[in-house]
Amino acid sequence: MxxxxxxxxxxxxxxxxxxxxxxxxxxxxxxxxxITPMDALHAxxxxxxxxxxxxxxxxxxxxxxLIGIMVGANLAxxxxxxxxxxxxxxxxxxxxxxxxxxxxxxxxxxSIAPWFGLLGTSLAAIIGGGIAWAFVxxxxxxxxxxxxxxxxxxxxxxxxxxxxxxTKAVIIIAEDQAAGVLTWxxxxxxxxxxxxxxxxxxxxxIGLLGAMLIAPTLNLLQLGDDNARNLGVxxxxxxxxxxxxxxxxxxxxxSSVGAIGFVGLLVPHMARMLAGQDHRKFLPIAMMLGACLVxxxxxxxxxxxxxxxxPAGAILALIGAPFFIYLVRxxxx
Amino acid sequence: MxxxxxNLSVGYHDKAIVKQVDLSIPEGKIIxxxxxxxxxxxxxxxAMARILSPMEGQVHWQGKNLHGxxxxxxxxQLALLPQTQPIPEGIKVKDLVAYGRSPYTxxxxxxxxxxxxxxxxxxxxxxxxxxxxxxxxxxxGGQRQRxxxxxxxxxxxxxxxxxxxxxxxxxxxxxxxxxxxxxxNLQGKTxxxxxxxxxxxxxxxxxxxxxxxxxxVTQGMPESVLTETMLKDVFSLxxxxxxxxxxxxxMCVVE
Numbered sequence: 001m002x003x004x005x006x007x008x009x010x011x012x013x014x015x016x017x018x019x020x021x022x023x024x025x026x027x028x029x030x031x032x033x034x035i036t037p038m039d040a041l042h043a044x045x046x047x048x049x050x051x052x053x054x055x056x057x058x059x060x061x062x063x064x065x066l067i068g069i070m071v072g073a074n075l076a077x078x079x080x081x082x083x084x085x086x087x088x089x090x091x092x093x094x095x096x097x098x099x100x101x102x103x104x105x106x107x108x109x110x111s112i113a114p115w116f117g118l119l120g121t122s123l124a125a126i127i128g129g130g131i132a133w134a135f136v137x138x139x140x141x142x143x144x145x146x147x148x149x150x151x152x153x154x155x156x157x158x159x160x161x162x163x164x165x166x167t168k169a170v171i172i173i174a175e176d177q178a179a180g181v182l183t184w185x186x187x188x189x190x191x192x193x194x195x196x197x198x199x200x201x202x203x204x205x206i207g208l209l210g211a212m213l214i215a216p217t218l219n220l221l222q223l224g225d226d227n228a229r230n231l232g233v234x235x236x237x238x239x240x241x242x243x244x245x246x247x248x249x250x251x252x253x254x255s256s257v258g259a260i261g262f263v264g265l266l267v268p269h270m271a272r273m274l275a276g277q278d279h280r281k282f283l284p285i286a287m288m289l290g291a292c293l294v295x296x297x298x299x300x301x302x303x304x305x306x307x308x309x310x311p312a313g314a315i316l317a318l319i320g321a322p323f324f325i326y327l328v329r330x331x332x333x
Numbered sequence: 334m335x336x337x338x339x340n341l342s343v344g345y346h347d348k349a350i351v352k353q354v355d356l357s358i359p360e361g362k363i364i365x366x367x368x369x370x371x372x373x374x375x376x377x378x379x380a381m382a383r384i385l386s387p388m389e390g391q392v393h394w395q396g397k398n399l400h401g402x403x404x405x406x407x408x409x410q411l412a413l414l415p416q417t418q419p420i421p422e423g424i425k426v427k428d429l430v431a432y433g434r435s436p437y438t439x440x441x442x443x444x445x446x447x448x449x450x451x452x453x454x455x456x457x458x459x460x461x462x463x464x465x466x467x468x469x470x471x472x473x474g475g476q477r478q479r480x481x482x483x484x485x486x487x488x489x490x491x492x493x494x495x496x497x498x499x500x501x502x503x504x505x506x507x508x509x510x511x512x513x514x515x516x517x518n519l520q521g522k523t524x525x526x527x528x529x530x531x532x533x534x535x536x537x538x539x540x541x542x543x544x545x546x547x548x549x550v551t552q553g554m555p556e557s558v559l560t561e562t563m564l565k566d567v568f569s570l571x572x573x574x575x576x577x578x579x580x581x582x583x584m585c586v587v588e
Contacts, residue, residue: 213441216435216438220435223429224418226384229383230384230408230485231432231436232404232406233435
């Protein structure tokens with residue numbers, strides 16, 4: 001265990017500060033047209049309409065940062081809920097097939113019926129993710145309870161592989177749409193605009209509030225199904241409600257920026273190290289950590305082969321994989 | 334009778350473990366469920382706590398089908414201590430015991446002053462108050478069992494269903510536990526407990542229910558239930574019944 005044992009309020013404050021700093025850096029760094037740190041601040045509350053730099057900050061960078069924050073918070077919260085519902089430390093949107101299912105849904109609609117537009121692909125992503133998640137839960141017999149950890153993860157891997165294969169088939173069949181789908185598959189905030197933000201934030205707010213509301217129930221689930229039931233938890237409703245929240249959080253996030261992996265798997269574990277096992281504490285910590293991580297990765301993704309961009313999802317994997325190895329070695333997951 | 338089963342069959346994977354049991358739990362008593370391993374004691378207890386759904390028949394709570402009652406309301410009436418418990422990671426003793434108040438807590442699981450009084454009380458009664466700040470995962474088996482018991486007691490229900498509560502406990506803690514059950518009984522709680530020690534059951538319980546192969550063989554006061562023929566039939570034991578020199582309750586001595 002890392003022994004950064006600030007009190008809870010202190011941790012929240014530190015993370016908010018960190019998030020503000022990362023966001024600010026992200027607003028002005030790595031731009032072809034030079035943006036000063038002050039430009040970034042002015043663009044927020046005292047915009048000079050003549051300054052191109054400030055326009056870039058306001059029209060391109062700001063929505064991008066905000067969407068990054070929401071995506072990070074959403075995926076981290078989804079990971080926390082999934083790990084709580086399944087009592088499986090490996091549960092996350094990417095491991096349990098939701099990302100792959102959503103990718104398949106999105107690729108299918110954008111290749112076969114591109115005229116559906118953004119709303120259509122978003123819906124397709126949510127429906128695809130939902131179907132994949134339902135299959136994984138059924139195959140892994142997670143509804144019946146018990147400690148079938150291995151079976152659930154195997155089901156997730158199998159469904160992911162199936163969805164990935166089908167996605168590739170769809171891309172090959174509809175080659176002209178392939179580039180867009182591939183960028184989306186890697187997960188990138190390049191195309192994050194105010195338009196995306198406008199359709200994203202209401203779902204994000206509802207999903208995150210819902211997650212906070214079921215946090216006390218997730219606490220009881222860690223005592224095992226029998227104890228949770230005995231303490232008055234209606235397991236079926238919690239599992240259905242929790243799954244719905246996961247789909248809302250993951251679906252809205254990946255239909256906005258693509259299949260960003262690792263956040264949902266890693267951040268809950270990081271948050272537990274910081275804040276302990278009480279979901280009412282580590283869930284908000286996880287949301288903030290997730291937001292920091294995605295904003296940071298997005299900033300780095302712009303700098304690494306500047307002036308071109310790499311997908312933020314790739315940077316996250318670069319940061320995430322070593323940390324995951326550390327976790328695996330540190331404790332038996 | 335407040336808690337009763339009617340033609341109840343229940344089990345796992347289509348196989349009935351408890352078979353067509355009709356049973357009324359006498360109110361205000363300490364009741365021991367006895368029987369050899371695999372006879373369905375735990376299964377019956379779980380069905381009465383609604384952890385398992387009946388395959389056939391019903392469990393009634395105050396004349397109503399148990400499955401028609403809301404989860405939270407039921408959790409204020411019945412508390413079950415399961416036989417095998419998980420070892421939760423990173424949870425402190427006091428927090429685990431506090432989870433026992435969940436059926437009562439208001440918005441967002443907030444613990445109020447009354448809850449805290451109950452939590453402190455049960456931790457004192459179960460002798461774990463000094464362990465309050467330790468992690469549950471770092472305790473010994475017997476200590477952990479007392480922590481789970483404390484959580485169950487914190488639920489403060491008129492009915493307690495305990496599945497082998499003495500597991501992992503040394504003899505002195507077992508005796509302490511039985512005394513605690515008596516005290517709780519005097520406060521008006523009805524307690525149904527699975528026990529393996531027949532003499533302990535005869536000494537501390539008012540009513541014995543003996544099961545064999547999913548059916549109830551006999552039930553009643555210890556004096557009428559604990560007989561040499563019953564021990565022979567149910568446990569395949571050759572034993573004699575004597576009187577406990579201190580409590581004057583029946584006591585079996587194996588030949």
